[in-house]
Amino acid sequence: MAVATISDAVVDELRAICGHDYVFTGRSARFNRARVPAPFPVHRWDEFVPDVVVLPRTAEQVSDVVKLANRARLPVVPRAGGTGLTDGAVPLKHGILVDVKLMNEIKEIDLVDRTVTVGPGINMLKLNEELRKHGVIYPDNPASYPCSLVGGRIGTGGWSLIGGRFGHTRDLVISFEIVLPTGDIIEVGDGGGRKVRKSSTGFQLKHLFMGHQGTLGIVTEATLELVPRPEAEFSAFFTYPDYMTAWESTGALAKSGIATLAGVVLFDERKLDYLRRDDEAYIPQPPEVRAVVATAMYGNADEVRAGAKRLMRIGVETGGNYLGDEISHGDWAARHDRYATPLHGRLRSGQVVPMSWHCEDAAIPYSALPKVREEWHAIADSLIERFEMFDDWGMFAYTNGPYKPWGDYLTEIDIGIWEMRWDDESWAAWVQTKRDISAVALRHGGSITACHGASREGEVDLVPTELGGGFEVMKQIKRTLDPNNVMNPGKYLLDQAYEEGES
Amino acid sequence: MGDGTTSEAQGQTALPPEFVEEWRNAAYNCYSSGHKFCREVCPVMQVTRDERHTPTTFHANVVAMEKGFLTLEDVAEDYVNCTQCGACELRCPNTLFTGDFYRFRTRTVDLVKAMRSLAVENGIEQPGWKEWNALTDRYRNEPVLNGQPSLQENVADWAKGLDLPIGGEAVLFCDCEAAFYRTSLPRAVARILKHVGYEFGLMREQWCCGGPAAEMGYAEQARRFAEHNVADWRAVGAKRILVLDPHDYIAFTEDYPKYFGDELDFEFVLVLELVAELVRDGTLKLTQPVDRVVTYHDACRLNKRKGIYQAPRDILNAIPGLTFKDVDHVTQWSYCSGAGAGFAIERPEVAAEIARRRMEKAAALEIDTLISACAWSERPLTEQGGKREQPIEVMDLMEIVAQSAGLEVG
Numbered sequence: 001m002a003v004a005t006i007s008d009a010v011v012d013e014l015r016a017i018c019g020h021d022y023v024f025t026g027r028s029a030r031f032n033r034a035r036v037p038a039p040f041p042v043h044r045w046d047e048f049v050p051d052v053v054v055l056p057r058t059a060e061q062v063s064d065v066v067k068l069a070n071r072a073r074l075p076v077v078p079r080a081g082g083t084g085l086t087d088g089a090v091p092l093k094h095g096i097l098v099d100v101k102l103m104n105e106i107k108e109i110d111l112v113d114r115t116v117t118v119g120p121g122i123n124m125l126k127l128n129e130e131l132r133k134h135g136v137i138y139p140d141n142p143a144s145y146p147c148s149l150v151g152g153r154i155g156t157g158g159w160s161l162i163g164g165r166f167g168h169t170r171d172l173v174i175s176f177e178i179v180l181p182t183g184d185i186i187e188v189g190d191g192g193g194r195k196v197r198k199s200s201t202g203f204q205l206k207h208l209f210m211g212h213q214g215t216l217g218i219v220t221e222a223t224l225e226l227v228p229r230p231e232a233e234f235s236a237f238f239t240y241p242d243y244m245t246a247w248e249s250t251g252a253l254a255k256s257g258i259a260t261l262a263g264v265v266l267f268d269e270r271k272l273d274y275l276r277r278d279d280e281a282y283i284p285q286p287p288e289v290r291a292v293v294a295t296a297m298y299g300n301a302d303e304v305r306a307g308a309k310r311l312m313r314i315g316v317e318t319g320g321n322y323l324g325d326e327i328s329h330g331d332w333a334a335r336h337d338r339y340a341t342p343l344h345g346r347l348r349s350g351q352v353v354p355m356s357w358h359c360e361d362a363a364i365p366y367s368a369l370p371k372v373r374e375e376w377h378a379i380a381d382s383l384i385e386r387f388e389m390f391d392d393w394g395m396f397a398y399t400n401g402p403y404k405p406w407g408d409y410l411t412e413i414d415i416g417i418w419e420m421r422w423d424d425e426s427w428a429a430w431v432q433t434k435r436d437i438s439a440v441a442l443r444h445g446g447s448i449t450a451c452h453g454a455s456r457e458g459e460v461d462l463v464p465t466e467l468g469g470g471f472e473v474m475k476q477i478k479r480t481l482d483p484n485n486v487m488n489p490g491k492y493l494l495d496q497a498y499e500e501g502e503s
Numbered sequence: 504m505g506d507g508t509t510s511e512a513q514g515q516t517a518l519p520p521e522f523v524e525e526w527r528n529a530a531y532n533c534y535s536s537g538h539k540f541c542r543e544v545c546p547v548m549q550v551t552r553d554e555r556h557t558p559t560t561f562h563a564n565v566v567a568m569e570k571g572f573l574t575l576e577d578v579a580e581d582y583v584n585c586t587q588c589g590a591c592e593l594r595c596p597n598t599l600f601t602g603d604f605y606r607f608r609t610r611t612v613d614l615v616k617a618m619r620s621l622a623v624e625n626g627i628e629q630p631g632w633k634e635w636n637a638l639t640d641r642y643r644n645e646p647v648l649n650g651q652p653s654l655q656e657n658v659a660d661w662a663k664g665l666d667l668p669i670g671g672e673a674v675l676f677c678d679c680e681a682a683f684y685r686t687s688l689p690r691a692v693a694r695i696l697k698h699v700g701y702e703f704g705l706m707r708e709q710w711c712c713g714g715p716a717a718e719m720g721y722a723e724q725a726r727r728f729a730e731h732n733v734a735d736w737r738a739v740g741a742k743r744i745l746v747l748d749p750h751d752y753i754a755f756t757e758d759y760p761k762y763f764g765d766e767l768d769f770e771f772v773l774v775l776e777l778v779a780e781l782v783r784d785g786t787l788k789l790t791q792p793v794d795r796v797v798t799y800h801d802a803c804r805l806n807k808r809k810g811i812y813q814a815p816r817d818i819l820n821a822i823p824g825l826t827f828k829d830v831d832h833v834t835q836w837s838y839c840s841g842a843g844a845g846f847a848i849e850r851p852e853v854a855a856e857i858a859r860r861r862m863e864k865a866a867a868l869e870i871d872t873l874i875s876a877c878a879w880s881e882r883p884l885t886e887q888g889g890k891r892e893q894p895i896e897v898m899d900l901m902e903i904v905a906q907s908a909g910l911e912v913g
């Protein structure tokens with residue numbers, strides 16, 4: 001599809017659909033909906049700007065916009081929070097940006113069948129402010145909990161910090177209404193009923209329409225799981241003399257079978273180095289502390305109390321030193337704010353500069369974590385050697401399974417980037433680095449991404465490798481559902497589906 | 504809502520180098536975090552849900568302008584969409600986690616003020632603000648009387664019958680809204696202070712504090728008004744300025760020091776804190792039971808901008824007969840009346856919706872009275888409270904204190 005330009009007639013029609021006050025053509029309105037927190041080539045900002053922005057309020061409006069886009073052959077890019085760590089919400093081919101933030105109503109709280117039905121523009125923290133009055137919560141709890149929105153969580157296939165206990169977005173979203181790339185509105189779930197958690201009727205379409213980075217439609221309503229508001233929270237942080245001891249301990253804790261265990265997080269030695277060097281909120285530990293494991297439990301008080309006793313015993317028996325209540329509880333409570341902490345990194349010379357935080361999120365089997373760690377740091381070191389604008393902020397590994405903390409791990413290497421220094425050369429090197437990082441993940445039996453999505457420049461080149469024949473199926477599905485390639489074109493190499501179709 | 508700017512750039516005004524120098528790092532600190540925790544606490548964003556109305560945009564625009572992608576004409580109207588309540592600054596992870604070490608604090612409010620000033624300097628004016636500040640300049644007081652002039656000769660009419668002297672070591676500065684509209688507030692303050700024998704006087708010629716002009720970008724006018732007031736205080740021998748409204752308190756403690764530096768040798772005393780002290784030390788006895796079920800509205804400029812939230816609660820807890828249903832001050836970071844920084848002048852519908860939502864939260868507590876400590880919040884909150892099926896009355900904290908001290912109110 002050619003790069004779009006929008007005619008006045010299209011803008012008028014959008015205004016007729018959405019209302020005059022909900023269609024924006026101004027430069028600021030468009031430039032400020034071009035980027036997300038993922039690394040962004042700021043020197044090429046104008047290449048990613050939508051032509052027009054709409055803020056619909058109903059599914060019918062979204063449907064009419066998408067139908068118009070099909071008639072006019074214009075790209076449509078959905079945007080919820082715009083807080084994603086891949087580029088799903090970035091308009092690679094310009095076009096009509098559909099911003100769903102005004103669709104943020106709570107439509108139904110059903111305390112009998114334990115569901116809440118919402119618009120895609122609502123934030124989880126805001127939703128829980130309403131739910132907690134009823135003694136329930138919606139436990140989708142990513143690092144971006146105070147700002148990400150339900151629609152984006154569905155579009156990107158979100159992961160929750162407490163998913164080992166409560167499940168991740170894909171498990172917590174029971175069903176939803178989605179506007180397909182043709183403009184048709186359908187309901188998808190595990191079965192027909194909006195509140196049914198498991199069904200064997202037909203194909204399992206729910207997963208198809210989650211995590212597609214906006215390439216298969218725009219969610220306009222979702223029915224979500226409610227769980228009892230936990231009576232008790234317990235978090236424990238342990239320190240270790242080296243990474244391998246911490247890794248062994250992580251495995252023992254995760255495999256403990258404690259039902260209230262919500263997550264285990266492993267901090268590697270480079271992460272500790274970074275925290276010591278540059279994290280103002282880090283409470284100093286003796287030099288022999290080289291790795292940390294964090295754990296958290298949720299549930300009824302009697303269950304958590306019993307589980308905590310067992311967890312503490314395992315932590316200590318496997319070489320951990322308990323860090324104490326204050327740090328454990330304080331650090332866990334600050335987990336959302338902490339992820340945005342780094343205001344700065346350092347150049348090799350030691351000079352402090354403001355840096356953005358980039359986070360890889362491969363899914364890696366537990367057994368492969370030590371090897372992946374070594375290879376990833378070597379890749380980062382090589383990049384830093386060549387470009388001063390990057391800094392290695394160490395690695396985390398988080399339990400990645402839903403309702404169970406063992407198995408594979410969301411494995412994160414954090415790289416600081418002085419983004420004001422982007423130029424074509426450094427951007428190309430970065431893109432190659434992302435390919436290299438993804439290749440390591442695949443070589444060790446992992447997946448490029450646990451939750452952010454793999455559509456970014458660089459890593460996306462390895463998606464066909466990861467999915468094999470599945471990628472061919474993806475292209476066939478895309479071409480079938482989106483015959484005119486209007487829905488978020490340019491993502492996931494899916495434009496190839498149309499090139500092949502023409503040949 | 505409205506779009507604000509058109510498809511094509513209307514002008515070519517780039518950021519002056521000194522502006523870039525001052526704001527580049529702050530802008531990039533926000534841009535590079537990009538996590539937008541500020542968004543859901545923002546009273547404007549909660550209503551409009553428009554990404555342009557966020558601190559992220561306010562900062563990202565600076566980056567985009569420095570890189571040459573946007574001009575002042577493109578972005579000026581974005582900065583209208585802020586009540587300068589300060590919630591975003593508190594919720595910013597950069598403030599929360601790096602503040603102590605680097606003495607860094609995200610200063611979105613100052614950025615909004617600076618960008619509004621730059622717009623006015625470059626002839627980009629918002630029609631409502633232009634008229635408001637022109638009228639303020641003419642009357643010397645803000646035009647708070649819905650079309651009726653707020654004339655200088657009437658600035659102390661509120662004090663009729665109270666027999667207050669002019670001048671003295673302590674001078675009461677009475678905010679424009681309080682002096683001309685909510686006169687029951689300054690009358691309550693005056694009666695309380697007289698009741699305990701606290702000596703104070705009025706200014707000879709009180710002009711607007713200049714804070715609103717500074718908030719809307721009329722920097723020269725703001726300074727001119729400040730110079731007048733300081734000269735008047737000096738002329739009457741004032742050493743302490745008693746301040747009864749949070750907006751004035753911000754102007755005196757944040758703007759005036761920038762204008763006058765060390766030469767600003769006055770003590771600014773927030774009346775609310777003075778009264779809290781008088782209650783605490785037993786000088787002011789609150790003996791009359793007040794049979795009301797109340798909640799307290801944390802005024803943004805006290806709670807979010809100045810960290811003052813305990814004193815008003817201490818006062819309310821000292822009033823006999825009162826049922827006080829409190830909501831903690833952190834939850835109230837996301838509350839606002841919509842009345843600040845001229846926002847309601849340019850965006851009356853959004854401001855009214857902010858106030859309506861605030862009163863909805865209050866109504867859920869099943870109260871009959873909302874207590875505020877900010878004159879500017881009281882008019883919009885009263886309007887919304889009156890529209891409810893179960894109307895909610897709005898009182899100023901000083902009014903209910905006067906009542907409990909057995910003093911006349913009104």
